[in-house]
Amino acid sequence: MPGGEVAAAKVRSEGHAEQPQAERLGVVRASDKGQWSSQTLTLALQQATTSLGGLAALVHRCDSATGSLHLAAASGLLPEAAEAWADLRTVQDVAPTRAVRRGGYVWVCGDSLGIGAVGTAALPLPGADGPVGVLSVLTAGPAEPDDEQRSFLGAVAAWAAARLEGLPGTAPGLTSAAGSEQTVRMGELTAALAEAVTSRDVVQAVADHVLPPFCADGLVVWLIEGDRVDVVGAAGYPQEFLSLLDRVPLTETASVTDVLATGTPRFIGSRDEFRRRYPTMAIVAEASPKNAWALLPVIASGRAIGVCVVSFTRERVFSDEERTLLTALGGLVGQALERARLYDVEHARAQELQRGLLPRELPRLPMACAAARYLPAGRGEEVGGDWYDLIPLSGGRVAMVIGDVMGHGITEAVTMGRLRTAVRTLADLDLPPDELIGHLNDLVSDLGDDFYATCLYAVFDPTTRTCTLCLAGHPPPVIVHPDGTVLCPRLAADPPLGAAEPPFEIHELHLAEESLLVLCTDGLVESATRDIDQGLAQLCRILAQAVPRIPDLWSGGQCDDVGRLEDLCDTVVSALLPAREQTDDDAALFIAHTHGTAADDVATCSLPDDPRAAGQARRYVRKQLAIWGLDDLTVTTELLASELVGNVIRHAKGPMRLRLLRSRSLICEVYDGSLSTPRIRHASYTDEGGRGLQLVAALSRRWGARYLYDGKCIWTEQSLPADDSAKRPLG
Structure with a gap:
């Protein structure tokens, strides 16, 4: 390809709406003699794609000498698709060349590059002596972009042209340095919204990227819930005032119903103007610490789903440029919130599932009490396949189990639930550990070749103070004796469930009169910065330091203070998985305090x-x-x-x-x-x-x-x- 090879990002023509924005953008650049700023190209493509709900976007540079267009950057396209528009002559009848010939916005229906697009919107990048390039977006929406989307696309094109060409003046629509900064921050917002997962993330992104450049200091995002509006996020307001706005009937929020009914933003520069426009909300206006407001409809899938209010402590007059950028904000927030609300619903369901599958409360048994922690893998569905349990057996014995289904997500959580149920059923039959693990191995094998799980199943007999256990691909236990000794016995582990073949090896450990038995999954001790042996060694050091500081832990064998074990769990987790350290695996920790029978x-x-x-x-x-x-x-x-x-x-x-x-x-x-x-x-x-x-x-x-x-x-x-x-x- 002349000018170099375009390395384009992967795109899915089907199920596009389900693909995370950050995953499919992947902006890449073709080499061009002008060496346009890669950062500016990246930001322009991100802004344009998100604001129009696009499948892909391209930036071409105009060659005035040859009258042709050369591809400078593309996103969302496979190499063969980008190849078709790598070099265009202005006489060709495609969207980018039409926009250059017309000197303005064009819309061409059809799937020009065969990626499942509905049409292509193209707009020249304005220069001092004519277009310096063209910005094109292949859209997936049901119709041509609306006026608000076209307006924002124009702002993006003008900003990109000024940045790429280094023009001394400002491009049309960007009349001030402040306006340029605002557009840049709106581009940063686009990228931040692409990464936002929850509704709270969306609101935080707007607060971080919109309020500073507009000198705003307040934000409220309302969403319609039936016949009322709920506050899903806010910034810059005291909680007492927000309580006046949350879960309010639509009939009592004239400002919201006005914006929702018309689909038009309202820019209110003073408290007096607010009272004149919405007299029924005078009490809210008086209670508000703000004196100017931009009320923006939050648009998603072509309908208003709520209102975003950007507010200011000082009275102000909104410029045309600010109105354009803030109006575009409603569309950006709407798309992000629509995706985030789906996540919030699924997340709530996933959490409910997780709570139902893990024990709500571990039993307090005569010869063992326990505390545990489950930590999901970073952000996402926040459910996974790690589980633990404490099960009473006959003869005063106690079964302790911890396991980890490979991967994390709804499927793994369901598999975990099946295994936990199977363990409890088999434990009720008083099967020895090797037989129980054998049955679990058959169950996992029957699920398919892609299912694997690790498991540690232990039976503690308080009369002999022996702990009999089997390991199926799982980290060994850590034992803490009353004298402060911390041991991590080296035990040979069988392969994981689903990959093992019986018989399973049985290990016997003799515990002191009172001991702590610490079980964990590999997500707690293994990470990108440490292997599992280093993690277990660190766990032993943490326990050796923390256990002696727990008052009355070994006093008299009483097992009625689970709170001490809860505190110890928190200490271990905070030391092994500090907030600054990211993990891509679920983690579980289980600490049991065992007692021998007198x-x-x-x-x-x-x-x-x-x-x-x-x-x-x-x-x-x-x-x-x-x-x-x-x-x-x-x-x-x-x-x-x-x-x-x-x-x-x-x-x-x-x-x-x-x-x-x-x-x-x-x-x-x-x-x-x-x-x-x-x-x-x-x-x-x-x-x-x-x-x-x-x-x-x-x-x-x-x-x-x-x-x-x-x-x-x-x-x-x-x-x-x-x-x-x-x-x-x-x-």
């Missing part, structure tokens, strides 16, 4: 593998409950133990063992050497047996069975008497 709260005896075992079990129960002062539960517990032992004698095999646990409930467990499954039978009226487990279910609060590598355990739970339960500590 020796005098556990009682165990071996039983013979014959019918005498039932009698021995009853005697042992009577003796032990008397020691614990639980005589009120003796008769029921004797009956439960007798039925469980009898069930083993009839249907299973030894060796047999009875264990009693005293916590916030009374747990009775009978162990045997069989893997047979106990089931409740539906005994008929004439059957002499078969009702044992029905009786067990009726007498206990909960009951069930869990399987060991060499047998099983059948267990029951009973509520303690109210007075004794109140005395029992959480830990």
Whole structure:
């Protein structure tokens, strides 16, 4: 291509409205002998494309010697599309050459470059001796740009021409240095609005880029919500005054209804003028700290969706140039707000989904309490696939799980919800960690080849103070002992779920009487500036410094102050992910305070593998409950133990063992050497047996069975008497 190759940005001809503006602009420049400013070209193309809702834009430079146009810069075009207009002769019948020949604005219907455009708007860049170039925008709107859009396009073209040619005077429509600055700042606003995600971002962009150059000091953005107007953002006003404007019926806001009804901006230079024009709003005018206003219709998809009010403390007269630029502001803000409102709605739904999928509150269990944090990846949908949970198991044991579905977004959040539900279901079956992880691996594999997740599943047994866990591609836990020792054991991890093959390796850790177990996802410890090993080492250092400063953390094993763990979570998060550091991954942190079961709260005896075992079990129960002062539960517990032992004698095999646990409930467990499954039978009226487990279910609060590598355990739970339960500590 003469003059060099145009490297153009990628454009999507379908689904264009859904593509982020910043992603599709990608302004690029062709080499040209005049060496026009790349920054000016970039800004002009951004302004023009956004103000007209364009698919692509181009700037050509006029060659007076040859009477041709040479492409200086383009955005939103593939190279082959830009090639077609790289060099144009003024006799050609296309939009840029028509604009030069006419010396003014032209509109040509049709998809000239085959990118799905409705038409092309073109306007010369005015110079001292005629056009120095031409600015063209290929639009996607349903019709030709309206007067406001054409007016703003003219301001952009005039500003660009003055900047590109370095003219000593000002171009038409830009009558002052202040006006030039205002147009530049409007261009900066265009770029800022392209990056704005939420409605609040849009309002902040306007406050940052519009108020200073116009010497304005107040901003209110109203949007229509049914039969009222809501303030979606403001700047420069006290909250007391904004309360007068928010959620006000349309019938009580004459200024808003006037602008909405006519679609015409109103420029009011004094308080007296405001009262004359809108007498029913005199109270608002008196309460306002401002004395001049520009009321601009916020236009989106061809309709007014609200009003943007730019206000001034001093009275003023608005120039024609300022009216033109401020009028264009309504269209720019409207497009950005329309996109942001869709995001706000989806964001609210996504947050609701996230709240529904993550535990609203972690349970406070006798042998473990916990606090956790979920941190979404920067901006965007703010949901992802990280999750955590604390699950009570039989025998006073506790399951702790943390996982991370690869990626972040609605799909990953839904997948996370499925996995969390599956974990809770499988945990209720008392499966050992390796079997549970195996089932999760099958579930993720069935989702498809593109789904992967990491997971750490741990079971803490307070009677032995052992933590049994499996790692599927997940960072290892960090352990903090009461003496201040912080350990990060080096554990071999299996591949992530969806890519692993069973069997899964089981790891056993022995914890001190009281310990902190710290689990996290890689988003917390891994970033562009540190690898995962460095992040884990930093986490250990933070814990080593922070834990000793927590008062009463190890005092007496009480687990009733989750607030200490909440504070520790905040300390860790703020140290590892400070506000200044951006992360593109979700992060989760889970800290559990574990407690071992006191020796005098556990009682165990071996039983013979014959019918005498039932009698021995009853005697042992009577003796032990008397020691614990639980005589009120003796008769029921004797009956439960007798039925469980009898069930083993009839249907299973030894060796047999009875264990009693005293916590916030009374747990009775009978162990045997069989893997047979106990089931409740539906005994008929004439059957002499078969009702044992029905009786067990009726007498206990909960009951069930869990399987060991060499047998099983059948267990029951009973509520303690109210007075004794109140005395029992959480830990």
